[in-house]
Amino acid sequence: MAKITIADLEKIREESRRTLVLREGAGRAKITVHMGTCGIAAGARDIMSAVLKEVEERELSDIIVTNSGCAGLCSKEPMITVELVNFPAPVKYIEMTPGKIKQIFDSHIMKEQIVKEYALAIGSEMTH
Amino acid sequence: MAYRTYLMVCAGTGCVANQSMKIKEAFEKELEKRKLQNEVSVVTTGCNGFCGVGPIMVVQPDGIFYQLLKVSDIPLLVEEHLIKGRPVKKFMYIPGEKEPPIPKMRDIDFFKKQMLIALRNRGLIDPEKIEEYIARGGYSALAKALTEMTPDGVLDEIKKSGLRGRGGGGFPTGVKWETMRKVPGDKRYVICNADEGDPGAFMDRSIIESDPHAVIEGMLIGAYAMGSSDGYVYIRNEYPIALERLKKATGQAREFGLLGENIFGTDFKFDIKITRGAGAFVCGESTALMASIEGRPGEPRAKYIHTVEKGLYDSPTCLNNVETWANVPQIILKGAKWFTSIGTGDVTHDPWGGSKGTKVFSLTGKVVNTGLVEVPMGITLKEIIFDIGGGIKDGKRIKTVQTGGPSGGFIPESMLDLPVDYDELTKVGSMMGSGGMIVADEDNCVVDMAKYFLTFTQEESCGKCTPCREGTKRMLDILENITVGKGTEEDLELLEELSNMVVESSLCALGGSAPNPVLTSLKYFRDEYLVHVRDKKCPAHACRQLNVYTIEEEKCATVGHGCDMCKKSCPDYAIMGEPKKAHYIDQMKCHKCGACFDVCNFKAIKIE
Numbered sequence: 169m170a171k172i173t174i175a176d177l178e179k180i181r182e183e184s185r186r187t188l189v190l191r192e193g194a195g196r197a198k199i200t201v202h203m204g205t206c207g208i209a210a211g212a213r214d215i216m217s218a219v220l221k222e223v224e225e226r227e228l229s230d231i232i233v234t235n236s237g238c239a240g241l242c243s244k245e246p247m248i249t250v251e252l253v254n255f256p257a258p259v260k261y262i263e264m265t266p267g268k269i270k271q272i273f274d275s276h277i278m279k280e281q282i283v284k285e286y287a288l289a290i291g292s293e294m295t296h
Numbered sequence: 297m298a299y300r301t302y303l304m305v306c307a308g309t310g311c312v313a314n315q316s317m318k319i320k321e322a323f324e325k326e327l328e329k330r331k332l333q334n335e336v337s338v339v340t341t342g343c344n345g346f347c348g349v350g351p352i353m354v355v356q357p358d359g360i361f362y363q364l365l366k367v368s369d370i371p372l373l374v375e376e377h378l379i380k381g382r383p384v385k386k387f388m389y390i391p392g393e394k395e396p397p398i399p400k401m402r403d404i405d406f407f408k409k410q411m412l413i414a415l416r417n418r419g420l421i422d423p424e425k426i427e428e429y430i431a432r433g434g435y436s437a438l439a440k441a442l443t444e445m446t447p448d449g450v451l452d453e454i455k456k457s458g459l460r461g462r463g464g465g466g467f468p469t470g471v472k473w474e475t476m477r478k479v480p481g482d483k484r485y486v487i488c489n490a491d492e493g494d495p496g497a498f499m500d501r502s503i504i505e506s507d508p509h510a511v512i513e514g515m516l517i518g519a520y521a522m523g524s525s526d527g528y529v530y531i532r533n534e535y536p537i538a539l540e541r542l543k544k545a546t547g548q549a550r551e552f553g554l555l556g557e558n559i560f561g562t563d564f565k566f567d568i569k570i571t572r573g574a575g576a577f578v579c580g581e582s583t584a585l586m587a588s589i590e591g592r593p594g595e596p597r598a599k600y601i602h603t604v605e606k607g608l609y610d611s612p613t614c615l616n617n618v619e620t621w622a623n624v625p626q627i628i629l630k631g632a633k634w635f636t637s638i639g640t641g642d643v644t645h646d647p648w649g650g651s652k653g654t655k656v657f658s659l660t661g662k663v664v665n666t667g668l669v670e671v672p673m674g675i676t677l678k679e680i681i682f683d684i685g686g687g688i689k690d691g692k693r694i695k696t697v698q699t700g701g702p703s704g705g706f707i708p709e710s711m712l713d714l715p716v717d718y719d720e721l722t723k724v725g726s727m728m729g730s731g732g733m734i735v736a737d738e739d740n741c742v743v744d745m746a747k748y749f750l751t752f753t754q755e756e757s758c759g760k761c762t763p764c765r766e767g768t769k770r771m772l773d774i775l776e777n778i779t780v781g782k783g784t785e786e787d788l789e790l791l792e793e794l795s796n797m798v799v800e801s802s803l804c805a806l807g808g809s810a811p812n813p814v815l816t817s818l819k820y821f822r823d824e825y826l827v828h829v830r831d832k833k834c835p836a837h838a839c840r841q842l843n844v845y846t847i848e849e850e851k852c853a854t855v856g857h858g859c860d861m862c863k864k865s866c867p868d869y870a871i872m873g874e875p876k877k878a879h880y881i882d883q884m885k886c887h888k889c890g891a892c893f894d895v896c897n898f899k900a901i902k903i904e
Contacts, residue, residue, distance in 0.1 A: 171553025174439045174560055177430055184431030191302050191339075191420050193357040203381045216300075220335060224298040232357040233300035235381035 186229035195232035197277055200249040200258075204238025210245035218266035219248070222273045231277065244288065250276055260288040299337040301378065304354040304419055308343025308505050309498070309537050315367065316340075316351035322370040327378075336378055342423045342506020342541075343498075345415070345668035346406055349389065354401050354419060361401035362387040391686070406665045409684050411638070411672045413654045414462075414622040418506040423541050426548040429509040435554060437625035441517050442562050445628075450521040451477060454624065456632035458643030458652035463489055463580075463617030464700065464729040465805075466718035468647035472614060476522045476604040479612040484524040486515055487608065487615040490531035490538070491585060493577040494701030495752055497732040499656040500618035502668050504531070504538040507622065508545035512568065514621030516554070517628055519566045522614055527568040530585050534575055542570060577756035581804045582607075582615045584758065595760045596804035617730065619656055639673035640717045651717040655728065661697075661735035662689050671716065678712040681735055692737040695836075696820070700729025702749040703809030705816030706742060725816040727809070741838035742817040742824055747775040753810035764807025767798035771814060778825065779839040781832040788825055792818060837903045840888045844904045847871075847892075849878035851900040862892035862901065 172180075189195050199219055203212045216235065223231050239247055244262035250272065251258040259282055261272060268286055275281045305311075305320045320338055327333045344352055349363035360383045362373070369387060376382045388397035389404050398404050412418065421428035429435070441450050455470025476484070488511060492500040504511060515527050531539055546568050549555040557565040571589050578584045579594040586608045588594040607613025627635050636643060641650015651673040657680065660666050664686030671680060677697055681687070688694050696706045705726030707714065714720055718728050736745060754768040771794050777783045795811035795818075802808045818825060827833050834842040852858060858879060863871040870886040873879030881892070893901045 171558070171561075174443065177436055177439060180427050180430045181433070184427060186298065187302075187428075188420075188431055189357075190299070191304065191356045193359045195357065198357075200381070203379060205380075208379070216335070220298055220300055233298075234358055235300075235378070237380055237382045 189230050190232060193232070196230040196253050198232040198234065198251045199277075200251075201233070201235045202237065202239045202245065202247045202249070203235040204242070204245075206238055206242035207245045207247065212246040214266060215246045215248065215264045215269060218269040222269060222277075226273065226278075228277070241288070247288070248272075252276075252280060255280070261286045262288045299335060301336045301358075302356045303336060303338045304341050304356055305338060306342075306344045306350060306352045306419070307340035307537075308347065308350075308502060309535075310343065310347035311350035311352060312537060314351045316365075318367050319351050319353070319365050319370065322367045323374070326370050326374045330374055330379060332374070332378060339422050340424075341419045341421065342417075343502040343668060344419045344506075345410075345502065345670075346665065347668065348666040355383075358383070359400045359402055361389055361399070361404060363389050405686065406667065406669070406684055409675075409679065410670050411654050412670050413626050413638075414503055414510070414619050414656055415506060415668075415670045416626070417510065418502070421507070423506050423508055424544050426509060426545070426552060429507065433629065434509055434625075435513055437628040438513050438516050438520075438554070439560055441520055441628050442560050442564055447477070447521045447523065450517060450628065453628060453632050454521070455647065456643075457627045457635040458632075458639070458641075458647065458650060459620065459623055459627060459635065460647075460651065460718060461617060462619035462623070462655065462730070464703075464727065466651075466728055468643075469616060469620055471647050472604060472616075473518065473522055475602070476612050476614045479605050481612050483526070483609070483611045484522065485608045485611060485613040486519045486522060486524045486527045487585070487589075487613060488515055488527070488529040488621050489580060489582070489585060489615055489617045490529055490535075490542075491573045491580040492532065492535075492618075492730060493575070493580050493756070494730055494732045496660045496734060497658045497701055497730055499658055499668065499731045501535050501538045503618050503622050503656070504535070504542055508538075508541045509549065510622040510625060511542075511618055512545055512549055512555070514616075514624035515568065516559070516566055517624050518614065518616070518621065520564055522612075524614070525565045525567070527566060528571055528589055528608070529568060530571050530573055530579070530589060532575055533572040539570070539572065546570065576758070577753075578758040578804070578806050581806060584804070585615065586613065593758075595758045596806070598803055619731075623653060640715060641719075648719075651719070651728075655716060655731055657716075657731045657733045659685050659733050659735070661733075662692065662694075662737040662740070663687065663735045664689055673717055674715045676713050676715055677707065680716070680733065681712065685735065688735070688737050692739065695736050695738050695740060696742060698726075698734040698736065698745065698749075698813065699732065700727040700809075700812070701732040702752045703727070703806070703812050704729045704732065705812040706745070706820060707816070708820040725812065725819060727812070739836055739838065741779075741834050741836040742821040743775065743778055743828055743834070744836075744838045746813040746817045747772070747779060749813040750775060750810065753806065757806060757810070761801075761803040761807065763798045763801040764803065764810065767794055767802075768807065768810050770794060771798070771811065775814070778828050779834070780841040781828075783829040785826070785829050787829060788818060788822070833904075840890050843888055843890070844883070845881055845886060845888065845890070845892060846902050846904065847879050847881055848900045848902055849880060851898060853878035856896070856898035856900050859897070861895045861897070865891045865895045867891065 201216045246264045459469040460466045581596045584594045584596040639652035643649045656670045759765045858876045860875045870882045
């Protein structure tokens, strides 16, 4: 690499932003994919891949994607929980498909508007 | 594909020694097997400081802290945490026997009370990647200094910050830099002292291992302020990982044009040479260190003329310790005002007026949580030992804390409310030193500990000046006598007299501070010395030659049924008795090794 300039410092910082947001655990939004046995059986792996694809394609640097166990409502899996930092409570979505994930990104993540037709409830079980 | 999770595996010396690199490989293998390699990334970081429970790993972004990991645990961890999203309790930190495990790193007391400046990147970046340092704001302090500030402006900021030497001396960094800047001469050097030699101390090693670029950036800023273009890092060869990371870091900085000519397109040039030290303690002393770089024997010289005027190759030289350099970029970036908001005293008019910022300590000895901690100045010793360190092991009572390494002093339990501050510690006869902090409980004997520290400094005395070479030797003889029951009360006065002589007449700080453990233990624990010399007893039973071992015959016969273990373990054949009957010790034959005491399962051996 050639000598770097002060502008390059900023560029490197921008490129690494997503990595650092994740490592410091300080994102704007957190998406939890429920991956208990029921979730995985219902296709949660594909949902996880779809979520990560959306994050990648939209070049979102401040979204944390994580997984958790069964939420107790196995018949409605796969499920995800979306939490926005400025929002009062997390939202649970049921019976997810990659297509629905896209819609949730379009609306909930980008515009902060809950997609009511897929939403189960507002609130969350304790995760830890 | 974007990663969703980072596994931050600690690769500090402590964790590497506990096979953390094997843990990393096991994770990579398991992730591949589970087809998670594109979702989960394994990162090796520098030392996290909690070396006592290593190998450790932090799962981000959740901040879940796992400890004492084994290669065989990895498949379960991947399955449970990374696939099913269930953090595994059995690998988490448990604060006490009856308390629940704490999942998150930030909730663990050991980390909660710390404040990170010198170690701000620990555990968050891969120290071998310059991009990750830059991502966390690295080298922007240098950019700011070079483009927005004059050398005088930088100097002024460091002066105002009240930063003082973290290697032990506590000399105001700004004052040192200013003196150096005023001395004429084209060739001028800046040196980073990474010859950390205190037994049990690893502050500087940890900083270099977790964030080598912070040290390099600090040196660059210092060089700019003092008009130097040549730097040296003097690092002990016994720090292989730190040395390797430092070499890599300087290589990367050169590649990026951050070392060399025309840095950031300005006229400023600077480069760093790395010199390895062969492990002589005295080479941590500035003039001995410079002699060693020049290829001469590592011996100090009298400092009638300071090294900032005539140092390395007789040129103006500014030497600062690793931790001092690592603080510099943050001060430039955030300003002196921010730095002075942390700590004690007021440095507005007097650079010696207070202790500002943070200090890294290596907390060892009889505390529950041992490791490396960075705390704000002004925190009390009690907070460090009981809140961060989790108190004393096995519910024992604290006797003393020894700060400042082998040349520091003992501070008794009654003074634990003392704030951590250069001047407060010096006032009670100890010192900040480079940051060693050894906690002793009631089972430790201060005479024995003073002997231990003096043995170290005596061995490491370079021998150039008589007071240190001979004085410490004679002091050690007296201490040795006291611990084997040959001491007298007059010895204590002689010890004090010798100590004061060595302090006053030694050439360098090694001799000047070597008697500190003796002087402070005599001051605060004189009673314990008196028991040794009058009654020929050691209250802590640590000086074994003063112990008398006996067997409680009834207990041995009725509870232990004359199990014969002690007899078998005795190297002197001093224990008599038939199996199933009471045993007894022939005091004439006993050499007081304590082996019988250690093997007896029935607590039938008594020490008087």
